[in-house]
Amino acid sequence: MLNILLFVVFPYVALAIGIVGTIYRYLTNQYSFTSLSSQLLENDWQFWGSTLWHYGILPTTVIHLAGFTVPKIMAALHSTPEMLYLAEVAGKILGIMALVGVGILLYRRLASSKVRTVTSPVDWIVLALLFGQVLFGLILAFGYRWGAAWFLHTATPWMASLATFQPAPQYVTALPLAHKVHFLTGFLLFALMPFSRLVHIVTFPTSYAWRRFQLVIWTRRKAAQ
Amino acid sequence: MKIRSQVSMVFHLDKCIGCHTCSIACKNIWTDREGAEYMWWNNVETKPGVGFPTQWEDQEKYHGGWELEDKPKNPQLKLKLQNRLQTFANLFSNPAMPTMDDYYEPWTYKYGDLFNSPLGDDQPTARPVSRVDGKPIDIKSGPNWDDDLSGSNIYAVNDPLLESMSDDDKRRLFSIEQLFYFYMPRICNHCLNAGCVAACPSGAIYKRAEDGVVLINQDKCRGWRMCVSACPYKKTYYNWATGKSEKCILCYPRLETGQAPACFHSCVGRIRYLGVLLYDADQIPDAVRVPDEQLVQRQREMILDPNDPSVIAAAKESGIPDGVIAAAQRSPVYQYVKEWELALPLHPEYRTLPMLFYVPPLLPVLNSTQENGAQRVEAELFSSLEKARVPVRYMSRMLSAGNDEVVLKSYRKMIGVRIYKRAETVGDVTAEEAADALAQANMTAEEAEAIYRLTSLPTYQERFVIPPYSREGDIEEIYDPQQRKAESGFGKSQGAHRGL
Numbered sequence A: 001m002l003n004i005l006l007f008v009v010f011p012y013v014a015l016a017i018g019i020v021g022t023i024y025r026y027l028t029n030q031y032s033f034t035s036l037s038s039q040l041l042e043n044d045w046q047f048w049g050s051t052l053w054h055y056g057i058l059p060t061t062v063i064h065l066a067g068f069t070v071p072k073i074m075a076a077l078h079s080t081p082e083m084l085y086l087a088e089v090a091g092k093i094l095g096i097m098a099l100v101g102v103g104i105l106l107y108r109r110l111a112s113s114k115v116r117t118v119t120s121p122v123d124w125i126v127l128a129l130l131f132g133q134v135l136f137g138l139i140l141a142f143g144y145r146w147g148a149a150w151f152l153h154t155a156t157p158w159m160a161s162l163a164t165f166q167p168a169p170q171y172v173t174a175l176p177l178a179h180k181v182h183f184l185t186g187f188l189l190f191a192l193m194p195f196s197r198l199v200h201i202v203t204f205p206t207s208y209a210w211r212r213f214q215l216v217i218w219t220r221r222k223a224a225q
Numbered sequence B: 001m002k003i004r005s006q007v008s009m010v011f012h013l014d015k016c017i018g019c020h021t022c023s024i025a026c027k028n029i030w031t032d033r034e035g036a037e038y039m040w041w042n043n044v045e046t047k048p049g050v051g052f053p054t055q056w057e058d059q060e061k062y063h064g065g066w067e068l069e070d071k072p073k074n075p076q077l078k079l080k081l082q083n084r085l086q087t088f089a090n091l092f093s094n095p096a097m098p099t100m101d102d103y104y105e106p107w108t109y110k111y112g113d114l115f116n117s118p119l120g121d122d123q124p125t126a127r128p129v130s131r132v133d134g135k136p137i138d139i140k141s142g143p144n145w146d147d148d149l150s151g152s153n154i155y156a157v158n159d160p161l162l163e164s165m166s167d168d169d170k171r172r173l174f175s176i177e178q179l180f181y182f183y184m185p186r187i188c189n190h191c192l193n194a195g196c197v198a199a200c201p202s203g204a205i206y207k208r209a210e211d212g213v214v215l216i217n218q219d220k221c222r223g224w225r226m227c228v229s230a231c232p233y234k235k236t237y238y239n240w241a242t243g244k245s246e247k248c249i250l251c252y253p254r255l256e257t258g259q260a261p262a263c264f265h266s267c268v269g270r271i272r273y274l275g276v277l278l279y280d281a282d283q284i285p286d287a288v289r290v291p292d293e294q295l296v297q298r299q300r301e302m303i304l305d306p307n308d309p310s311v312i313a314a315a316k317e318s319g320i321p322d323g324v325i326a327a328a329q330r331s332p333v334y335q336y337v338k339e340w341e342l343a344l345p346l347h348p349e350y351r352t353l354p355m356l357f358y359v360p361p362l363l364p365v366l367n368s369t370q371e372n373g374a375q376r377v378e379a380e381l382f383s384s385l386e387k388a389r390v391p392v393r394y395m396s397r398m399l400s401a402g403n404d405e406v407v408l409k410s411y412r413k414m415i416g417v418r419i420y421k422r423a424e425t426v427g428d429v430t431a432e433e434a435a436d437a438l439a440q441a442n443m444t445a446e447e448a449e450a451i452y453r454l455t456s457l458p459t460y461q462e463r464f465v466i467p468p469y470s471r472e473g474d475i476e477e478i479y480d481p482q483q484r485k486a487e488s489g490f491g492k493s494q495g496a497h498r499g500l
């Protein structure tokens, strides 16, 4: 029963909150979509904290998502022992970068009174959860090796079962506690997205890659013509 | 030809008395809010001096503006900050982000302590506290910290523009008898090739086609702060409370109701002029790629004569309303910038095509003292720039990308006007000397008279020729009432509250 609650009901609820909530916030309050940078107030640690964190967490997130969505490709990618070994090392390096990064971000928020004034309670919750999430991720990586391989036979089918609305929690219920904590925190963070600064993730400015440099806008030009 | 209209500005530096009224007018209306206290959309600097933020003209530090590729054939422009790929790589930490220390930490005083302190032997004091974290602070700088301190070996020596000057000139600037300084009021230049617009990853900054005002869409801004770095004039600011960038809006709500912007309106020295310029937008790409010394001339060429029938026809073709063309024909900015070539753009070498122009300052000129203590102004002294205190190199470094001749031309005219009027009204300069000065400046007596009138005696209506406007909302109502109706009515307006 508890397993159903934790690994079936909770993920669905978290996903729903995350997706619906973010869309709702975007439609009703676009103004609040920003990264809420504090670089103006503190720029000694900001570079190291933010750069290590994002350069660690972004590839890690993308790899996780790829493991869920294109497991065959991921499996093919580390079909040889060398590749598996490489994945293992790369994953750990990215994880450590992220951990050190979020550690620095937490530290500067605590240490700089200026940054503290622009810190909301949710900021603390999010940073603490992210720290824990990355920490548990690293515990898994170091404690249960070859995650790149077992991931595809546990987390992936579980996620696939959720995606196809044929939930099969048995793929993960038998795993050790550390795994469960990591999975659940992941969904919790997703649910927190619309209520925190994490909405900045969906505002990635892709169009800058091709847009014209200068933007000149007429007030309702079409109507005027 | 693609003609656009731009509400442009002239600041006459000879008339600026450095009172900061403009800054306060702007502050009271627009930036007296949490997170914006440190911003001065309008600020006044003492030059030579470090400016605000400190040494903003040092682009090796701040990386603002554009750079021309260093190759002889078809060189392209690049943002000095970064290219597109680097923009993505640097999203997480802006590589050239000024910190609050480069501006100053805003503060207030604990005035309450003056009233609420318990009875004691000492006078109660109001201690300064930070407007950011509320802690007591030791005030180390402010927005005009080196006000009037030109010639100071602590502040003015750090002016980045001094680098280009000879040691001799520098010594003169710092010796008390020959001291030369002036005030530089600065607002956003509402550039044609704006660095802020180009650098914004979200595309949140745009130029209004109707009047050229550059605005940041607060709903689209995501707080990456690339505009703050890319504006060479440091005229976009990051609001640390709302997480959005902000800048001078040329008081468009005032313009749209026929009023001059607040800083213009309140200017005590009446140094500010505002009017429409028509320009050829197709020329922008070429105008920003000429060598430094041609920049001012090239920018002038883009600005078109609003009385020329072919320009008028082309303007109509480009969708510019008759009322705006009529306003352009009466524009004081057109006279200063194009007809008289007196007003010059600030740092054209940043290649953003700034649309705020400055008439360079002439005062003080050297006077000679007669034996009885009275002063006689000699025409020769007036007319000889070498003897005047104005450091031409400094001014050309600032207003013409190093081209001395451009600045000298402007000065010769100003001197010509002065001698001409002096001969007429005071009479201690002879008519021949006046005619000679006009000839040197290549100027007719009528032109001198017109310059004199617009400089010294302009009315409010002559200083500010605001084109006919409608509020954005009104335009939409006129053109498209159905759509307008569908858009509003049921919506709710929101205050600007920081997100979680």
Ligand code: HEM
Binding pocket: A035, A036, A037, A038, A039, A046, A050, A054, A057, A058, A061, A105, A106, A109, A126, A127, A130, A198, A200, A201, A202, A204, B091, B092, B093, B223, B224
């Ligand atoms: C999509 C690409 C992303 C971009 C462009 C991005 C950009 C940024 C920026 C500009 C900041 C502000 C840093 C500052 O100047 O103070 C920031 C902060 C932050 N980002 Fe991201 N981010 C991205 C993805 C993510 C992801 C995937 C996560 C976590 C799952 C994340 C978590 C955070 C957190 C927690 C902060 C606050 C750091 C602090 O304490 O100041 N970001 N991000």
Ligand code: SF4
Binding pocket: B187, B188, B189, B190, B191, B194, B195, B196, B197, B214, B230, B231, B232, B233, B234, B235, B236, B247, B352
């Ligand atoms: S001066 Fe104004 S328009 Fe020009 S780059 Fe700076 S903020 Fe943008």
Ligand code: SF4
Binding pocket: B025, B026, B027, B030, B041, B042, B187, B188, B247, B248, B249, B250, B251, B261, B262, B263, B264
């Ligand atoms: S034009 Fe308006 S917004 Fe801009 S500096 Fe002047 S008062 Fe401020």
